[in-house]
Amino acid sequence: MNNYLTILFCGMLLMSCNINMDYNKYTPIESHQWFSNNTIEFVVNNLDTISKKNVFINIRNNKNYEFSSLFLITKIEFPNGFQVVDTLEYEMTDSEGNWLGTGFTELKENKLFYKENVVFSEKGDYKFNIQHATRSIHDIEGKNPLTGITDVGLSIEKVK
Structure with missing residues (x-):
C-alpha cells in the first residue's frame, strides 16, 4: 500500500509542475541537418479563448551548430485563415562564443x-x-543544410 501511495504522490507532483503548460511538442531534425525548405509545422487546437498565453520556440542544438545566431521565419495561421508572418533573430552564443x-x-x-x-x-x-x-556568406540561396540543430519545438504556457 505504501508503494502505491508513493507512486501516486510522485505522479501528482510531476503533473502539477507543468500546470501552466498548454502545449509542448518537439520535432526531431533528421541527421541534425535542417534544410531551408524543411518547414516544421505544429497544429494546436485552441479551446481556451480567454486566457493570455506566452508562446515559445524551443531549439536544441549541439556543438556542430556553426553560427552565433539563428534566423527564423515563422507563420501563424488562425482558424479563420488569417496569417501572421515574422522574421526573427535569436542569439545562440554570448560575446565570447559560449x-x-x-x-x-x-x-x-x-x-x-x-x-x-x-x-x-x-x-x-x-x-x-x-x-x-x-545562411553562410557562401550560401546565399540556402542550398546547404543548417547543421547542429537536433530538435525544434513549440510550447504555449498560460501567463501567471
Whole structure:
C-alpha cells in the first residue's frame, strides 16, 4: 500500500509542475541537418479563448551548430485563415562564443520567446510553421543544410 501511495504522490507532483503548460511538442531534425525548405509545422487546437498565453520556440542544438545566431521565419495561421508572418533573430552564443541555453552536455536547449501575452480568441486549429533562414556568406540561396540543430519545438504556457 505504501508503494502505491508513493507512486501516486510522485505522479501528482510531476503533473502539477507543468500546470501552466498548454502545449509542448518537439520535432526531431533528421541527421541534425535542417534544410531551408524543411518547414516544421505544429497544429494546436485552441479551446481556451480567454486566457493570455506566452508562446515559445524551443531549439536544441549541439556543438556542430556553426553560427552565433539563428534566423527564423515563422507563420501563424488562425482558424479563420488569417496569417501572421515574422522574421526573427535569436542569439545562440554570448560575446565570447559560449553557448546560451541550458544543458550540461554538448546538447543545449534554448527556450526563445516568440509571442507574449497573446489571447487566441478563436476556437479551432492554429497552425504554427517554423523555417530557418540562416545562411553562410557562401550560401546565399540556402542550398546547404543548417547543421547542429537536433530538435525544434513549440510550447504555449498560460501567463501567471
